[in-house]
Amino acid sequence: MFDTCVLKFSQYSSQSRYSSPSFCHSVDGTKMTENGVATRAKVLTIDTMNPTVKKVEYAVRGPIVQRAVELEKELSEGIKKPFAEVIKANIGDAHAMGQQPITFFRQVLALCSYPELLNDSTFPEDAKSRARHILQSCGGNSMGAYSASQGIDSVRQDVARYIERRDGGVSCDPDNIYLTTGASDGIVTMLKLLVCGQGSNRTGVMISIPQYPLYSAALAELGAVQINYYLNEEKCWSLDISELQRALDEARQHCNPRALCIINPGNPTGQVQSRQCIEDVIRFAAKERLFLMADEVYQDNVYADGCQFHSFKKVLFEMGPEYSNTVELASFHSTSKCYMGECGFRGGYMEIINMDNEVKAQLTKLVSVRLCPPVPGQALMDLVVNPPQPGEPSYANFIKERTATLSALAEKAKLTEQVLNTVPGIRCNPVQGAMYSFPSLTIPEKAVREARDKGQQPDMFYCMKMLEETGICLVPGSGFGQRDGTYHFRMTILPPTDKLKILLTK
């Protein structure tokens, strides 16, 4: 029996992937199905949830990957497909694609996990010495203790020393180092601090197009204004200051631009910015009063002749005190990429330059709520910044493994560019660094129309077809951003060379 009540038909969000039976709601939330049985609407529905979460998209693990996982399941159930396996070239996950971990790192991590192994003669002395050093810095000499929220003190010191060596002696204060749960964690934390204001004063954050969609996702979630600046595809995805200026000037009309994010080496585009470019960006940020966020997780992944990684920190300080005393900068690094590929450990750090002291105290407070980053990841970061030195027993092997991984990547970067450029309708910029190629596609008009009929982005349509026909999973360029009317896909260069060759042929 139902009281007389006002019935209204609920609206279903167009983002909803599920079709539901038609319900109508009464004002007290009572629902009636078509057969007249009353059930209450849930507390938490698509209409009553946080709306900013609905705006979040993350293509790297989005719909195409969900379909790929489905296909894998079907294959494992014996269903016949035109391919024997799904190749997940969608995500920068080196180990998943067969890259081997660095022996030394894993030895130390095993020693830290189970210190009884310190008595085991099969482990080299330098591994044991690192393990002891790490364990001594842990509460109760155990990796199972919480660490300080900013990260283990001695690890932060080692990170600071690494940065100093990398940057030709430019000094680094361990107090400016925050260990994080992957670089993503540090990036989101900084954005959280930066984003505020209402209406036309709402914080605007400049991000490259194309970009790594953590940025667009974080901005959507925080309700920040996303300010797009386009990288120049014709000039190898380089950054043009006049484009930064254009984007900024336009944005000032409707928001308060306060931060500029740059990924170098680039993701998905792979460009390694020149030193001049980095200087120009710093100068621009100083002039326009922007907080600079430099995502440098691919800093060891540089392949092209004539290209070199220049850290924003180093360039900033080489520009003299007028800049190095004033420009606010956060640089990010991670254990997930480079030659380590230890994505699963969620290790990372950020270095903060010229942050206001009161804000720093707020930052320290904010990270304390989540207690600490995973200690195994912190331990791993310690090894990355403090690897075997010449003269240490593990050195030769370490260098051999590191070199092999990086040169394989360089080889695959070259191969990828080469093969893709032989295909009419595909144009691939040199993969100067990082782990991806982001070639542009010419999609026939008919295909574009068919895609639109299906309600799909044309490059999603293309990639879905590729997935269904060849088992290769890529991410459509629309997931990263691209100029209107252009289409791309992002493919990792991570599969072992032989498999990559097959992939490229397909």
Added chain:
Amino acid sequence: MLRRDLHNEAVNGVPCRGKVLTLDTMNPNVKRVEYAVRGPIVQRAVQIEKELREGAKKPFTEVIKANIGDAHAMGQKPVTFLRQVLALCSYPELLEDNKFPEDAKKRARRILGACGGQSIGAYSASQGIECVRQDVARYIEKRDGGIPSNPDNIYLSTGASDAIVTMLKLLVCGEGRGRTGVMISIPQYPLYSAALADLGAVQINYYLDEDKCWSLDIKELRRAVTEARQHCNPRVLCIINPGNPTGQVQSRQCIEDVIRFAKEEHLFLMADEVYQDNVYAEGCAFHSFKKVLFEMGPEYSSTVEMASFHSTSKCYMGECGFRGGYMEVINLDPEVKAQLIKLVSVRLCPPVPGQALLDLVVNPPQPDEPSHTTFMKERTAVLAALAEKARLTEQVFNTVPGITCNPVQGAMYTFPRITLPQKAIDKAKEAGQVPDMFYCMRLLEEEGICLVPGSGFGQREGTFHFRMTILPPTEKLKIVLQKIRDFHQRFTQEFS
């Protein structure tokens, strides 16, 4: 002279510009966040430790950090089996090493087999490694007397905190009077108040009953929600059982009543159960919200929306540093579930070592396996020591005039009520400090013992408490209890 575009004059007359990111131009919600467990008193404790290392003379030789539920830091040993498997997963060459028992190797092989490229260095699925989620579901079924658990409702997380924040993030929306209100216990674990401040949600306090051993009164829940309805949209009810900081283990009746209340008032239930193995008092037992919900029949089990949280940081494992955890969601709308999956995908995945660890926690050595005996011995020793320390703590504190301590029925803390002389309260107010902070700071400076003032967790007006962990080794704990007793007497004397 200041120009409107924010040029500032430095003292030496050189113009310098204000920073982009200042206290005034940062996210205001973050400024409202407080987290007492690692707050000012702990910062002072760390400073003192530094001073001691540098040779400063103090009335004590070490700082005892009884502020945080960090078992290993206080000397608790990791469980051997868990660490053996983690070592095998980290460095699979050890699978050839005959020092490791077969059951450890078997677990390691299974975990590695479920990882991309057979490596714990690969990202996992964002919801967590599938076979781990299956093991978690089986564990829940065993724990709950056979009530089915769907692995698809399990989300592995970076500690329980991660999942709690994620759920709150989904739930909080609306403006003004329509803003989401979230009911939390007073006292509470300050992750909740911090998360609510960060999200700009409305915090709705319901008071636990100190005179009735911190039990929960439905009348009080009703009072709180009714009052809250005048100024916000209450949508969520959070409960911690066993309780933090209060240590009470709620009765089964109470849990039923809370579920009934949540249904009546149309609230999403969040059950923080990270201390589920930490139950000490006679007559107390852990009843999972999931189990009670389903035993109440389909009228409830098909409708009440709930998330339960667990972690590898507490219980007998104490593996805080690994940041392992999971949540089980019940009756979550499928469209919302899709949004949840999307949201967690942005951060890629929880730490894989933590996922591996969780797998072992829910799938420990069985009676017929080689590691079973040692495992049980270690587990029992840890839990028995905690039970002993819980009893001892309550006992000693209750001998101190001016300290009243409820039984520590479970969890890892004691939250005794302290009577402070009026003069001390006045002195504190003069110093601009909350009275129990004043008290705890004194204790820290005089005895090197770091506790967290009750004001960090919430308490009834005019009452004062502190939270102390029961984690130090028994002999050290005895000394700590004595010192606090002596300090309290001195303090009371000084301000009488």
